Amino acid sequence: xxxxxxxxxxxxxxxxxxxxxxxxxxxxxxxxxxxxxxxxxxxxxxxxxxxxxxxxxxxxxxxxxxxxxxxxxxxxxxxxxxxxxxxxxxxxxxxxxxxxxxxxxxxxxxxxxxxxxxxxxxxxxxxxxxxxxxxxxxxxxxxxxxxxxxxxxxxxxxxxxxxxxxxxxxxxxxxxxxxxxxxxxxxxxxxxxxxxxxxxxxxxxxxxxxxxxxxxxxxxxxxxxxxxxxxxxxxxxxxxxxxxxxxxxxxxxxxxxxxxxxxxxxxxxxxxxxxxxxxxxxxxxxxxxxxxxxxxxxxxxxxxxxxxxxxxxxxxxxxxxxxxxxxxxxxxxxxxxxxxxxxxxxxxxxxxxxxxxxxxxxxxxxxxxxxxxxxxxxxxxxxxxxxxxxxxxxxxxxxxxxxxxxxxxxxxxxxxxxxxxxxxxxxxxxxxxxxxxxxxxxxxxxxxxxxxxxxxxxxxxxxxxxxxxxxxxxxxxxxxxxxxxxxxxxxxxxxxxxxxxxxxxxxxxxxxxxxxxxxxxxxxxxxxxxxxxxxxxxxxxxxxxxxxxxxxxxxxxxxxxxxxxxxxxxxxxxxxxxxxxxxxxxxxxxxxxxxxxxxxxxxxxxxxxxxxxxxxxxxxxxxxxxxxxxxx
Amino acid sequence: xxxxxxxxxxxxxxxxxxxxxxxxxxxxxxxxxxxxxxxxxxxxxxxxxxxxxxxxxxxxxxxxxxxxxxxxxxxxxxxxxxxxxxxxxxxxxxxxxxxxxxxxxxxxxxxxxxxxxxxx
Numbered sequence: 001x002x003x004x005x006x007x008x009x010x011x012x013x014x015x016x017x018x019x020x021x022x023x024x025x026x027x028x029x030x031x032x033x034x035x036x037x038x039x040x041x042x043x044x045x046x047x048x049x050x051x052x053x054x055x056x057x058x059x060x061x062x063x064x065x066x067x068x069x070x071x072x073x074x075x076x077x078x079x080x081x082x083x084x085x086x087x088x089x090x091x092x093x094x095x096x097x098x099x100x101x102x103x104x105x106x107x108x109x110x111x112x113x114x115x116x117x118x119x120x121x122x123x124x125x126x127x128x129x130x131x132x133x134x135x136x137x138x139x140x141x142x143x144x145x146x147x148x149x150x151x152x153x154x155x156x157x158x159x160x161x162x163x164x165x166x167x168x169x170x171x172x173x174x175x176x177x178x179x180x181x182x183x184x185x186x187x188x189x190x191x192x193x194x195x196x197x198x199x200x201x202x203x204x205x206x207x208x209x210x211x212x213x214x215x216x217x218x219x220x221x222x223x224x225x226x227x228x229x230x231x232x233x234x235x236x237x238x239x240x241x242x243x244x245x246x247x248x249x250x251x252x253x254x255x256x257x258x259x260x261x262x263x264x265x266x267x268x269x270x271x272x273x274x275x276x277x278x279x280x281x282x283x284x285x286x287x288x289x290x291x292x293x294x295x296x297x298x299x300x301x302x303x304x305x306x307x308x309x310x311x312x313x314x315x316x317x318x319x320x321x322x323x324x325x326x327x328x329x330x331x332x333x334x335x336x337x338x339x340x341x342x343x344x345x346x347x348x349x350x351x352x353x354x355x356x357x358x359x360x361x362x363x364x365x366x367x368x369x370x371x372x373x374x375x376x377x378x379x380x381x382x383x384x385x386x387x388x389x390x391x392x393x394x395x396x397x398x399x400x401x402x403x404x405x406x407x408x409x410x411x412x413x414x415x416x417x418x419x420x421x422x423x424x425x426x427x428x429x430x431x432x433x434x435x436x437x438x439x440x441x442x443x444x445x446x447x448x449x450x451x452x453x454x455x456x457x458x459x460x461x462x463x464x465x466x467x468x469x470x471x472x473x474x475x476x477x478x479x480x481x482x483x484x485x486x487x488x489x490x491x492x493x494x495x496x497x498x499x500x501x502x503x504x505x506x507x508x509x510x511x512x513x514x515x516x517x518x519x520x521x522x523x524x525x526x527x528x529x530x531x532x533x534x535x536x537x538x539x540x541x542x543x544x545x546x547x548x549x550x551x552x553x554x555x556x557x558x559x560x561x562x563x564x565x566x567x568x569x570x571x572x573x574x575x576x577x578x579x580x581x582x583x584x585x586x587x588x589x590x591x592x593x594x595x596x597x598x599x600x601x602x603x604x605x606x607x608x609x610x611x612x613x614x615x616x617x618x619x620x621x622x623x624x625x626x627x628x629x630x631x632x
Numbered sequence: 633x634x635x636x637x638x639x640x641x642x643x644x645x646x647x648x649x650x651x652x653x654x655x656x657x658x659x660x661x662x663x664x665x666x667x668x669x670x671x672x673x674x675x676x677x678x679x680x681x682x683x684x685x686x687x688x689x690x691x692x693x694x695x696x697x698x699x700x701x702x703x704x705x706x707x708x709x710x711x712x713x714x715x716x717x718x719x720x721x722x723x724x725x726x727x728x729x730x731x732x733x734x735x736x737x738x739x740x741x742x743x744x745x746x747x748x749x750x751x752x
Contacts, residue, residue: 400647401647405650405653408653411738
């Protein structure tokens with residue numbers, strides 16, 4: 001046996017093997033593409049088998065036998081034409097013309113004498129025309145796919161080209177009758193290459209499949225793993241849908257999250273809301289309720305009720321798989337495209353795998369949420385506990401003085417009623433009683449804010465008045481604060497009492513946590529449409545890790561607790577709530593060189609001249625003031 | 633009750649003044665300190681018979697003061713004086729002889745000091 005014969009034998013054996021594999025697949029999965037693939041390799045396998053068997057059957061094969069071989073061989077291009085239709089769609093007339101040409105060539109084979117040149121030329125032309133058309137069409141289809149399907153299509157394009165090339169070279173060589181060895185070698189090598197490429201394309205071995213799938217899976221995992229910690233549910237599900245669609249090479253993917261109690265499924269829409277449907281609606285609903293994958297090559301035909309929806313989303317083909325984990329029904333994954341799947345088994349495999357991953361991700365999100373809730377609940381309980389203990393503590397200290405001083409008075413009066421009262425003791429008693437009152441109202445404020453807000457009596461005011469009044473309210477403290485206010489008014493619509501409360505609180509903190517340090521500064525100014533106030537201290541500052549938390553209810557900075565016993569962790573919380581109810585912001589940043597800077601920003605009222613200033617208020621609106629003077 | 637000296641350590645001036653007045657009326661000799669460091673200076677001048685000690689104070693807190701006091705070998709009785717719920721545990725922490733929980737009246741305060749002071 002020559003090397004050439006060996007190649008030929010291997011090629012033929014591979015074609016028969018390939019036929020058997022695709023036949024098995026077609027039996028398992030009876031799609032039109034699988035049947036047409038079987039037809040393609042069936043024709044080639046039949047040619048091989050018949051050619052090998054003929055010497056055994058006939059010795060000297062009869063003339064019609066060659067025609068039969070050619071009849072079988074010329075079936076291959078027709079099968080290819082049908083495959084093109086399966087993969088990317090072929091105009092109907094092309095298929096019809098192809099069928100007619102095939103019948104004509106077959107008739108020609110039996111009508112003309114054996115080895116007729118005309119017949120052979122017709123066959124060559126048929127192979128070249130259909131083979132070229134198919135190779136180009138396969139390549140177009142390939143470009144629209146991605147991942148493993150794209151790789152398999154590339155193998156098929158190469159296989160089709162080599163196959164047509166090998167047949168044409170063989171036929172041309174036979175026509176000349178010279179049996180050129182170079183052409184024979186070329187044809188046999190091209191044939192071997194063709195069958196190997198077809199194997200990779202139509203029936204890739206599992207190790208090739210694994211290697212070809214790997215990049216898609218990696219891309220999906222990389223783009224989805226962070227979604228466990230994305231806070232917003234809608235955002236997380238939308239991104240997961242994008243990741244699935246991209247990795248599956250589909251036009252889109254839809255993830256439905258089931259609510260078994262309501263018997264509904266919620267889908268994340270493009271526009272940012274959740275769309276709720278009964279849990280058996282759509283093809284996805286069928287997959288969910290029946291807990292099995294559903295393939296709808298023509299979605300509108302399978303589910304005519306929602307044909308309109310499929311049309312608007314370009315979902316011609318829908319593959320849906322239940323998202324389930326350990327028997328718990330979490331939801332459903334549907335992947336859709338405007339074309340039928342080429343290798344449905346690849347898509348199914350991928351989508352079921354994605355559905356499993358989606359299940360794991362959604363469940364992980366759920367667990368993370370539950371853990372977060374539990375943590376938040378524990379934190380709230382801990383804070384409440386701390387609050388109660390702080391509140392009790394804070395009330396007990398002034399109460400000690402009140403009780404002690406009261407008992408002292410009682411004794412003194414009992415022992416000598418005519419003795420003059422201890423003025424300092426009475427002053428202490430009154431002071432601590434006032435402190436108790438302040439603490440109790442602070443606790444009530446916090447409680448009221450929690451339940452829906454302190455009623456705001458908002459009026460147009462000049463914030464310079466707030467800072468300038470600081471001296472009036474704080475007595476001795478005023479000398480300890482450096483006040484800076486601009487020449488122009490800083491108008492804002494505020495509840496004056498509450499805004500003063502905020503500034504008082506910030507000033508008290510600045511003095512409390514910065515004893516002995518440079519004087520705190522209080523500034524007010526207008527900038528970028530905002531009315532701003534800042535309290536700058538040069539005290540102990542706040543540890544960076546805690547800066548976000550100081551505005552929380554009951555939170556006290558760790559380094560505040562050693563300095564004073566009196567804080568309840570409510571002051572800054574109340575400040576924040578008051579400022580927020582004004583539509584403003586409050587924040588803290590470190591003062592350069594040490595200490596803290598608290599800034600309050602409130603919406604700046606536009607300077608209006610159509611509003612008359614109340615007579616008892618300074619008319620700070622420049623033009624308004626001018627008009628008032630003219631009127632007067 | 634001749635010459636029982638009590639050192640009151642608390643960062644709240646009003647508490648110090650009130651407790652001082654209460655003890656003085658009962659005949660004790662009283663000295664005040666605003667925090668642990670202040671108290672250490674006071675005991676250097678003269679060791680009291682009983683120390684009434686607040687726990688949470690700036691500069692040097694009750695724990696720091698008690699530790700330093702024992703380090704120096706003094707066995708002076710301490711009565712912890714606090715508003716915290718953990719008064720008993722804190723008292724045990726620093727091997728104090730007793731505690732008195734704020735708010736306290738005359739009887740609580742005097743009986744705690746009496747129990748703590750060395751028998752004369």
